[in-house]
Amino acid sequence: MSQTVDRALTILPLLAEGPANLEQVAARLGVHKSTALRLLRTLHAHGMVYRQQDQRYRLGARLFALAQQAFESLDVREIAHPHLVALNERCGHTVHLAVYEDGEVVYIDKVESRYPVRMYSRIGKPVAITVAAVAKLLLADLPDAERRAVAERLDYPAYTARSTPNAAAFLRELTVVRDRGWATDFGGHEESINCVGAPIRGADGRVVAACSLSAPNVVVSADELLALLPALRGTAEAISAEFSGKPAKPAR
Structure with missing residues (x-):
């Protein structure tokens, strides 16, 4: 220079x-x-x-x-995709990327599992906002008043016995998610499907997207999927660093 x-x-x-x-x-x-x-x-x-x-x-x-x-010209999906593919190749499970837009959490990218049992999620499809790990991450980062207002206007379908039952329970879980920095959905939407998620942050530290690993019980248990959390969080941090223009943290 x-x-x-x-x-x-x-x-x-x-x-x-x-x-x-x-x-x-x-x-x-x-x-x-x-x-x-x-x-x-x-x-x-x-x-x-x-x-x-x-x-x-x-x-x-x-x-x-x-x-x-x-x-405004940054495309989080374009930046994230190679990282999501690498994570999928490393662990073999379905990888999702989601954002919060117009009151919905929507999948904007998906890398399919290498296993024969596939998930029915689709790019562009809203997620089950009261149970999905990516939704919890995105809503947990909202300002307190907005987070509470969103929680109180949602419906709480009983997808399974593990589904979030009401706004009070949802807000308690969002607080836990915000504090620990990752989220789970262990059978909250489908009894047989488990999911772990991690946030993707912009230069200001706010959550701009969330990525997740999902797999059915017949492939891995919830504990086995949770053991992949360090790899998932490392992927989310690498995407965050590239998206925000900050130096990436050393690989774990």
Whole structure:
């Protein structure tokens, strides 16, 4: 990287801490004020920084617009898919990816199990929101008031004897899920199907999607599926890192 580009990029995180004057910028860069001024003028011309009336500089609106545009262009499914395929190849079970949109939790990707017993879930199909592991993860991350409002307006079908019975029980479970960072559905929707899920987070730490491993009892027990949780969480963390642009954590 050229010295000029390196210095210009150093200015941006400095101003992210708050407005700074020319002397402060020059001191941080370790350069003469004339050099710092030249860099600031170039960044100002491109809308990356803005000079206030008190002569201090702050980050410019153009920089925020570009960041928002870049974020909106991100496709979590496109980023996640290779990771989901790798997880499927590693463990053999069905892998799902889901998001929360317009009051529903919807599958947006699925990698089929290698085993002959298949699941009936489909991409684009809403999940059973009161029992599905991915739904619990997505709703658990909502602000308290919104989470409670959603829980109280849902119906609670008794899919099985293990289904969530009411809003109070659902809210208690969402609190547990939020605190521990993963979720399960052990026979809550279908007696014979078990599922574990993990959250995918954006740059702000909020949950933007959730991925899960699902398998029938005839293939693996609930305990055997739960033993794959570290691999699932590692996959979710790798997707989160790529989606948010943060360094990935070391592999587990």
